[in-house]
Amino acid sequence: MSRPPSVIRQTIVTPIILIVVLLAMAALSYQFGSRAFNRTAIEMFINIMVVVGLYAFVGNSGLLSFGHISFMCLGAYMTAWLTIPPVMKSITLKGLPAWLLHTQLPMWVATPISGVFAALFALIVGRIIMRLSGIAASIATFGLLGVVNNVYSNWDSVTGGQGSIVGIPPTMNVWIGWLGAAVAIVTAYLYSISRSGLALRAARDEEVAARASGVDIVRERLVAFVVSAFIIGLAGAFYAHFLSIVNPGSFYLRTTFITLSMLVVGGMYSLSGAVAGVVAISVLIELFRDLEKGVSVGGLTVGLPNGAQEIAIGIITIVILIYLPSGLTRNREFSWRNWPLQRRRLVPPVQTALKETN
């Protein structure tokens, strides 16, 4: 019996294409972009991390989550606690335990710790939430977002409350952003080709049949939840180092909905869709940001009112949902040979199915 080619060899092209394209974007931005443009590029890379993290859970399980931005919050504050100089912490964050107050770690150490912290938190809450299915699970994740936001907004001595914590080393640049996106893509890719990823996608299609096939759905969902929390925790840490300040308002509804629209627009069941959605929406946001600032036409400055950006994204998401419900990528993955090939493979069986029913 000849061994089939391994799953990795059949699918590895997708993450490679994504990472190489992003590398090209990073290089172009670094070479030709202004300082402001580079900041936009970094923001895009961080968003790619968040949305790819969302994909790892939403794409494989089919459960919509409104709670994943709370993992970003957890990651961002953890890196803040770990990297702000002790002198500053002892003034603003008096409530921190002594060992944390006197620690100062470099970004390279603090970031993975932040990811692991978010993952551990997901492991604990996921044990409960993952027992739910469908809309109940989505609402529970929404509750999670609310709870985490409330705690971080009000635990003044540890999180600085509603205000911002300042003094996080601003160590981000385009290359680190690209690296973060690459790590997120590789992690999500490895998860989705894993046994757990396959079993979870089966359960997404047919929950009952998956159970009859020996799949422990609660367990596989939990694995996906933890993996995605890890990725988004990393993204939160990067975001903190990017802005150098954190406040709980950044990790709430607005971010939740923008990242979800990015995922939906790209195609929420594919990794390529997650990345493509972020790139597409980021370009739009940038465009509308300029339009909001105003364009001068013959001495007159014509600008869109503030908030036009959000409205436009809302409208575009709706239009995509109507005309391309499976997103820009139609839930397919980028690869050189698969694209035309898959199409050919898909069409003939449909015809035979029609013949049968006639």
Next chain:
Amino acid sequence: MTSQGLELVARDVSVQFEGLKALSDVTLAVPRGRITGLIGPNGAGKTTLINVLTGFQPVGTGTVELEGNAIGGIAPHKLRRMGVARTFQSGRLFRDLPVIDNLEVTGVGLGQSRRDAITEARQVLAWLGISPLAATIAGALPYTDERRVAIGRAIMCTPRYLLLDEPAAGMSEHESHDLAVIIKRIAGELGVGVLLIEHNIGLVLELCERIFVLDSGEIIEVGAPDQIRRSDAVRHAYMGTQRDEIIPALAEQAAAS
């Protein structure tokens, strides 16, 4: 009723839905390596009984035993790992996945690595004679192929028992003959205890050594095919008419498809 030996047994099982008795004091045994039939009119409780045996439906009263061990209250995925497999009336394939992955999922669910599961899935597809379907997306399969893939998914890693919920529904006579061959081989070559639920009574009479007849949640007759054929109770429950019409029902089905 023999209780020793290798059997999947429901003993005095009753299930109620909101006061409605779906099953009352049902006792049924599925021996290893044999084909057992379960027939009965629509709404008799056949699917409920399968759900009870596979852990999808909690047992009200009574016990379910797998080769001597009580298995009431065990989750469906765990029962599958203990060797109790099933198919569904509606197929329920993983529509977005290719056929090969549909089978692979069971292997993975039972603890195989993806590579081993793919290797085994190929063997099962070849054994069933449907290897050419491997790369087809399951959602695009014609109806009868869907059934065969569902059986393939259920016999991955050779279960001890296989409960088939109307596998021949909508099949032509020729196709259900092919299916009969496959079911015989599953019991004979793989030593699986098969419980066959079917409306195609001809198929059941042809394949099964022992047939249980369920009506309104109660077992009204048990016996060999000949005995079922002659039974007044069965004829009454099924047709409400003369005895000769049981067999013509088969011809009617073949004509309809």
